Amino acid sequence: xxxxxxxxxxxxxxxxxxxxxxxxxxxxxxxxxxxxxxxxxxxxxxxxxxxxxxxxxxxxxxxxxxxxxxxxxxxxxxxxxxxxxxxxxxxxxxxxxxxxxxxxxxxxxxxxxxxxxxxxxxxxxxxxxxxxxxxxxxxxxxxxxxxxxxxxxxxxxxxxxxxxxxxxxxxxxxxxxxxxxxxxxxxxxxxxxxxxxxxxxxxxxxxxxxxxxxxxxxxxxxxxxxxxxxxxxxxxxxxxxxxxxxxxxxxxxxxxxxxxxxxxxxxxxxxxxxxxxxxxxxxxxxxxxxxxxxxxxxxxxxxxxxxxxxxxxxxxxxxxxxxxxxxxxxxxxxxxxxxxxxxxxxxxxxxxxxxxxxxxxxxxxxxxxxxxxxxxxxxxxxxxxxxxxxxxxxxxxxxxxxxxxxxxxxxxxxxxxxxxxxxxxxxxxxxxxxxxxxxxxxxxxxxxxxxxxxxxxxxxxxxxxxxxxxxxxxxxxxxxxxxxxxxxxxxxxxxxxxxxxxx
Numbered sequence: 327x328x329x330x331x332x333x334x335x336x337x338x339x340x341x342x343x344x345x346x347x348x349x350x351x352x353x354x355x356x357x358x359x360x361x362x363x364x365x366x367x368x369x370x371x372x373x374x375x376x377x378x379x380x381x382x383x384x385x386x387x388x389x390x391x392x393x394x395x396x397x398x399x400x401x402x403x404x405x406x407x408x409x410x411x412x413x414x415x416x417x418x419x420x421x422x423x424x425x426x427x428x429x430x431x432x433x434x435x436x437x438x439x440x441x442x443x444x445x446x447x448x449x450x451x452x453x454x455x456x457x458x459x460x461x462x463x464x465x466x467x468x469x470x471x472x473x474x475x476x477x478x479x480x481x482x483x484x485x486x487x488x489x490x491x492x493x494x495x496x497x498x499x500x501x502x503x504x505x506x507x508x509x510x511x512x513x514x515x516x517x518x519x520x521x522x523x524x525x526x527x528x529x530x531x532x533x534x535x536x537x538x539x540x541x542x543x544x545x546x547x548x549x550x551x552x553x554x555x556x557x558x559x560x561x562x563x564x565x566x567x568x569x570x571x572x573x574x575x576x577x578x579x580x581x582x583x584x585x586x587x588x589x590x591x592x593x594x595x596x597x598x599x600x601x602x603x604x605x606x607x608x609x610x611x612x613x614x615x616x617x618x619x620x621x622x623x624x625x626x627x628x629x630x631x632x633x634x635x636x637x638x639x640x641x642x643x644x645x646x647x648x649x650x651x652x653x654x655x656x657x658x659x660x661x662x663x664x665x666x667x668x669x670x671x672x673x674x675x676x677x678x679x680x681x682x683x684x685x686x687x688x689x690x691x692x693x694x695x696x697x698x699x700x701x702x703x704x705x706x707x708x709x710x711x712x713x714x715x716x717x718x719x720x721x722x723x724x725x726x727x728x729x730x731x732x733x734x735x736x737x738x739x740x741x742x743x744x745x746x747x748x749x750x751x752x753x754x755x756x757x758x759x760x761x762x763x764x765x766x767x768x769x770x771x772x773x774x775x776x777x778x779x780x781x782x783x784x785x786x787x788x789x790x791x792x793x794x795x796x797x798x799x800x801x802x803x804x805x806x807x808x809x810x811x812x813x814x815x816x817x818x819x820x821x822x823x824x825x826x827x828x829x
Contacts, residue, residue, distance in 0.1 A: 327463065328482045329456050329504060331496035332435075333489050337364035341484070342431035343398040345422050347438050348373070348380040350406045357437040357486065358401075365393055369401070381405060382414065385425050398431060407442055412738045415443045415451065419458040426480045427463060433482035440486065448492055449499040452485050454738060456503025457510070457812065459483055464511060466518045466805060502634065506737075506815050509630030510808030512536075516622035517798060517806025521598030521615040526573040526646040529595055529621055533575045533644070536625060540632045542581065548574035553685075559662040560670055561645050561685040564678040567602055567655025568648040574689070575621075577628055577642035581635065587696035588639035589821065591628075591814065592686045594679045594702035595621030595646030602649050602675030603657055610800070617679070619797035619806055620701040621646055627814040634815075636822050641693050645682040649675070661759045665689060666782055671759035673766065679704045680763060680775055684782040697726050697787045699817075700779065701810060702794075707771025709795035716742040717810055718792035720776035726789050730813065733820055737812035741791060750777045 336344060336357050347355035352373040354362055362369040368391065372378070378386040384403030391399050402422045404410060419438060426434050439451045463480075467473050487496040516524060516532060530547045537545040550571050553562055558574070565572035575595075580588075596617040600606060606614065621644045628642055656662070660672050662681075665688040670681065679702050690698050708718040717734070719741040721727035727743055734740040753765030753774045761781065765774045776790050796809045 327459065327480065329500045330482070330484050331452060331487050331493055331500055332484055333487045333493060335364070336361040336437055337394065339435045340395040341433060341435045342396070343400055343426060343429060343434040344396040345400045345402060345426070345434055345436040345438055347404045347418070347441050348378060348401050349404050350380040352378070352380055353407070355404065355437070355440055357440045368393070378403065382417070383421055385421065387425070387429060398429065400425060400429070400434070402438060404441060410441060410443055412443065412446070412454070415441060416454055416458045416738060419455045420462045423459040423480070423483070424462050431480060433484070434480065435484045435486065437486045440488065448487060449495040452487070452496050452499040453503040455485055456500055457507050460507035460511065464514060466515065468515070468519070502819070505630045505633040506812050508633060509626035509811045509815060512629050513619065513622040513626035513808040513811050514806040516625065517616050517619045519615070521648070524615065524618065525570045525597050526595065526648060527571065529597065529618065529644065529646045530573045530575055533577060533625060536629060540629070542579055542632060543628060544578040546576045548576070556665060557663065558665045558685040560664040560681040561647065563656045563660065563662045563672065564596070564602070564649050564681050565647040567652035568650040569652070570597070570648040572647040574686070575642070575644040575646060577624070577644070579628060579632055579638070579640040582637050582639045586639050588641045588693055589818065590641040590643060590690045590693060590695040590698040591624045592643045592683060592690060592698060592700040593621035593624035594618070594683055594700070594704065595644050596679060596682070597646060597648050599649045599676070599678065600651055602678060603651050603655050604674045604676040605651055606676060613798065613800065613804070616798040616806060617703050618646065619703050620793060622806070623701050623793070623809070623811050623814065626808060626811040627818070630811060630815040631818055636818055638818055638821060640818070641690070641695060643686045643690055645686040647682055649678045664782070668761065668781065669759040671756040671762045673762050674764045677764045677775070680778045683779055687779065687782045687786065687788070691785055695786065697723070697789070698783065699730070699789045699791065699814070701791045701814070703797050704792045705772040705775045705794055707768070707775070708792040711744070711772055712742055712795060714795040716740045717796050717813070718772050719743045719789060720746050720773070720780070720792070721789035722746060722780055722783060723787040723789070726787050729820060730789055730817055733816040734813045737816035739810055739812040739816070741810070741813065744773055744776070746773070746776060746780055750774055754778055
């Protein structure tokens with residue numbers, strides 16, 4: 327869809343649909359009030375008759391309103407003004423766009439950006455409007471043989487700026503929103519593809535296609551023989567039971583001075599996770615195709631970053647495997663040697679994400695990164711701890727954790743920090759190797775998993791995002807969410823704004 331920004335009085339807009347906000351208790355938003363004065367109290371009279379109260383999620387579509395230049399007016403209920411926060415603003419925008427899409431209007435001028443969202447400027451609201459619109463209009467029909475015939479749909483959304491001085495900031499907000507939405511869409515598409523299509527080889531091919539689309543991205547794919555030569559025993563142990571060959575995908579984007587250390591993103595890419603010999607229960611196992619959403623989010627963040635031409639140096643490392651219980655599969659009790667030289671007793675083959683990530687973290691050291699952020703659908707325990715709203719955040723570097731938390735707040739893609747205290751490390755003690763890959767207890771599972779990774783990140787300023795609860799939705803709305811691409815892109819934007827793209 328096409329997005330743009332303009333300033334101007336609402337009553338002068340010649341458009342297929344004009345979108346205005348109504349607060350609860352029938353109170354007009356500032357722009358709706360301006361429109362009402364210019365149209366002799368048209369909206370006030372409607373509200374007085376009881377056609378709308380302004381409750382959240384309430385809508386009223388007016389066809390061919392008299393004495394106006396627009397074909398339709400869409401009034402959107404915004405609830406109580408004092409309760410209007412980031413989440414509710416996105417909810418209001420989603421309701422508006424969903425309704426617009428069903429009206430037959432091909433374009434609209436939206437004045438919901440005049441709503442008073444706590445501590446948010448107009449450019450923030452414009453960017454969130456773009457992202458929310460793209461989110462609700464997303465469809466994944468790639469594998470449906472009978473697709474719905476194309477219909478007259480919303481193609482253009484014009485977002486209002488309060489005055490001409492605000493236009494440049496608004497236009498930049500649109501660019502950012504469009505780029506982030508494109509990264510989210512790529513991540514969702516990859517996550518939604520089935521495991522028989524989205525294999526490690528497919529992820530490697532998609533990375534190369536991204537490089538062809540944006541030649542500034544350099545891609546290298548390490549094959550199994552190269553990983554064996556390097557000594558990636560932990561990663562390769564996960565892949566042993568599968569006929570699908572593992573890959574280590576390395577992406578580089580250099581758009582800052584060479585002396586500036588890169589930011590590294592590491593994404594878990596288990597394209598299907600049966601649990602291996604420690605087989606998962608059959609119920610909902612189909613959702614284990616989403617176990618590569620960390621890898622997909624790295625590709626999505628790269629796409630957004632490159633489309634915005636951010637002046638940063640960025641590295642992506644994506645270890646990708648399929649975890650299957652084949653005849654060559656790793657067994658509980660097997661001991662492997664990681665790329666770091668540390669030995670691991672694999673007590674549970676379903677704790678495989680940390681095994682591929684630990685070798686990827688060690689591999690990152692060769693880039694001398696300023697910071698490393700790994701993204702992984704790592705533990706069901708994180709869902710138990712935090713639910714499905716925030717990402718779990720762990721870090722050995724408080725400034726990095728602070729920056730990521732702030733980025734999540736700005737991007738409406740929040741994270742919550744959990745501890746990495748030394749006491750939790752004792753749970754990984756092994757009688758036979760340097761460490762075990764699980765504790766054997768359910769206590770603090772997400773923290774223990776992060777503590778395992780921390781053993782391989784001692785030389786790095788490192789953070790871990792556990793996205794097991796946020797990378798996809800279950801039930802009727804089952805599908806990948808594209809998170810945490812907004813958070814990651816905002817983190818990169820903040821680095822640009824802070825110091826020109828470096829740490």
